[in-house]
Amino acid sequence: MTRPVYVAGVGLHRYQRSSEASFVTLGLAAVRAALADAGAEWSDVQGVYTGTTRLGMAVSRPMLRHLGATGVAMTQVENASASSSSAFRLACMEVSSGEADIVLAMGVDKPGPSSRAESRTGLTGLADGHVVPFTRFAMLANEYMHRHGATPEQVAAVAVKNHRNGARNPYAHHQKERDLAEVLDAEPVAGTLTKWQCCPVGEGASAVVVASEDALARLGGDPSRAVRVRASAQRSERLYGDGDFDVEITRETTAEALHRAAVRPADLDVIELHDAFAIEELRYVEAMGLCADGQAAGRLADGEFDVGGRCAVSPSGGLIAMGHPIGPTGTGQIAEVARQLRGEAGDRQQPGARLGLAHMVGVGAVCVVHVLEAAE
The missing domain is CATH 3.40.47.10 (Thiolase/Chalcone synthase)
Structure with a gap:
C-alpha cells in the first residue's frame, strides 16, 4: 500500500432466500448502512466498485441513482465468488494510490440464471456434467x-x-x-x-466504505473504529x-x-x-x-x-x-x-x-x- 487505507464504514442487508425484493432494495440498504457507519454522505464518495455475478450488465447506476446523480465513477466487477473481494481490493488500490480519498466497495446479487464462460469455449472435458x-x-x-x-x-x-x-x-x-x-x-x-x-446460495448485499487517513479526519468519526x-x-x-x-x-x-x-x-x-x-x-x-x-x-x-x-x-x-x-x-x-x-x-x-x-x-x-x- 502506497499510503494507509482504512475501512471507515460497513453495512449489510441480511443474506436470505430469494424474495420479491429487488436488488436495488437490497443494495441500497447495505450502502446506506455503510455510509451512516462511516459518517459519510453519498456526495463524499469518489468511486464505486460493485461485485455481482447474476444480475446482468450495468448494475450500479440503476441502483445508486436513488442516492443522487453525482457523476461518481462506477465499475462493475465479476470474479465469481471473489467478485466483491476483488471490488474491495480495487477500492483499496484507488485510495492507496491517491486517486481518491473515499471509495465504496459493495456486492449485491439475487438468484438467477448464470453460466460459466468455460462452457462456451468450444472445448469439452471428460468430467463435464458429472x-x-x-x-x-x-x-x-x-x-x-x-x-x-x-x-x-x-x-x-x-x-x-x-x-x-x-x-x-x-x-x-x-x-x-x-x-x-x-x-x-x-x-x-x-x-x-x-x-x-453446504452453503445456501440466496440473495443479499454488503458494502464497505474505504477511506484515506485524511478522509477519516474530515469525516470526524471515532479514530478507534477505523480498521486499517x-x-x-x-x-x-x-x-x-x-x-x-x-x-x-x-x-x-x-x-x-x-x-x-x-x-x-x-x-x-x-x-x-x-x-x-x-x-x-x-x-x-x-x-x-x-x-x-x-x-x-x-x-x-x-x-x-x-x-x-x-x-x-x-x-x-x-x-x-x-x-x-x-x-x-x-x-x-x-x-x-x-x-x-x-x-x-x-x-x-x-x-x-x-x-x-x-x-x-x-x-x-x-x-x-x-x-x-x-x-x-
Missing part, C-alpha cells in the same frame, strides 16, 4: 479423511461450529444452532456431505502437480498477504474464509499455516477455532450459515472482520481481536486475501 462443486468437494472430503484418518463426524463439526456462530448473527441466512446428529442426519448431498454442511487494511493479495491458478488447486492457491495467496502485512499465521485473531463446503475449512486453515496438514480436525475439536479460541474461524457463521449470495460474500467478510476488530460483534465477539484475515476463492480459479488490523 463433477459439479458438491461432488468435487465430497471427493476431496473423502480423500482428506483417507489420507489423515479423519472421520465424517470431524468434518461435520465444522458445520456445527459455524451454525452456532450464525445463530448469533442477525445478518446470517441460517440462524439456528444444529448439533452433530442433526448435521449428520440431514439430507445427503454427495458422499458424506449433507445439506447442513494492512495487505491485499490476489492470484490465479497455476499448475500444482498433485496438490488441489483451491488449497494451493490459498496457500500461496495467504503467504503473500501475510508477508506484505509482516505478520505470521499465529498472529491472526479472526479469519473469515471460503467454506462453501465443510471440508474447505479444514483444508484452508492448514494451507494458511494455522496448523500442519492433517491437524485441523483435532484443533477444531479442541476449540482452537471457536469464538474465544486461539483464532476465531468464520465467527459470522461462514458461507455455511452466514450464506453465500456470491456477489456480496467478499465484502460481507470484510464487514465481519471489521466489526470483530472494532469489538462490535456482540455475543460472537472474539476477545481482544487485533488482526483479521478475509479469504475468498472463485471459479477460474482465483483467490483474494486481505489482512486487516484494529486501530492502535
Whole structure:
C-alpha cells in the first residue's frame, strides 16, 4: 500500500432466500448502512466498485441513482465468488494510490440464471456434467479423511461450529444452532456431505466504505473504529502437480498477504474464509499455516477455532450459515472482520481481536486475501 487505507464504514442487508425484493432494495440498504457507519454522505464518495455475478450488465447506476446523480465513477466487477473481494481490493488500490480519498466497495446479487464462460469455449472435458462443486468437494472430503484418518463426524463439526456462530448473527441466512446428529442426519448431498454442511446460495448485499487517513479526519468519526487494511493479495491458478488447486492457491495467496502485512499465521485473531463446503475449512486453515496438514480436525475439536479460541474461524457463521449470495460474500467478510476488530460483534465477539484475515476463492480459479488490523 502506497499510503494507509482504512475501512471507515460497513453495512449489510441480511443474506436470505430469494424474495420479491429487488436488488436495488437490497443494495441500497447495505450502502446506506455503510455510509451512516462511516459518517459519510453519498456526495463524499469518489468511486464505486460493485461485485455481482447474476444480475446482468450495468448494475450500479440503476441502483445508486436513488442516492443522487453525482457523476461518481462506477465499475462493475465479476470474479465469481471473489467478485466483491476483488471490488474491495480495487477500492483499496484507488485510495492507496491517491486517486481518491473515499471509495465504496459493495456486492449485491439475487438468484438467477448464470453460466460459466468455460462452457462456451468450444472445448469439452471428460468430467463435464458429472463433477459439479458438491461432488468435487465430497471427493476431496473423502480423500482428506483417507489420507489423515479423519472421520465424517470431524468434518461435520465444522458445520456445527459455524451454525452456532450464525445463530448469533442477525445478518446470517441460517440462524439456528444444529448439533452433530442433526448435521449428520440431514439430507445427503454427495458422499458424506449433507445439506447442513453446504452453503445456501440466496440473495443479499454488503458494502464497505474505504477511506484515506485524511478522509477519516474530515469525516470526524471515532479514530478507534477505523480498521486499517494492512495487505491485499490476489492470484490465479497455476499448475500444482498433485496438490488441489483451491488449497494451493490459498496457500500461496495467504503467504503473500501475510508477508506484505509482516505478520505470521499465529498472529491472526479472526479469519473469515471460503467454506462453501465443510471440508474447505479444514483444508484452508492448514494451507494458511494455522496448523500442519492433517491437524485441523483435532484443533477444531479442541476449540482452537471457536469464538474465544486461539483464532476465531468464520465467527459470522461462514458461507455455511452466514450464506453465500456470491456477489456480496467478499465484502460481507470484510464487514465481519471489521466489526470483530472494532469489538462490535456482540455475543460472537472474539476477545481482544487485533488482526483479521478475509479469504475468498472463485471459479477460474482465483483467490483474494486481505489482512486487516484494529486501530492502535
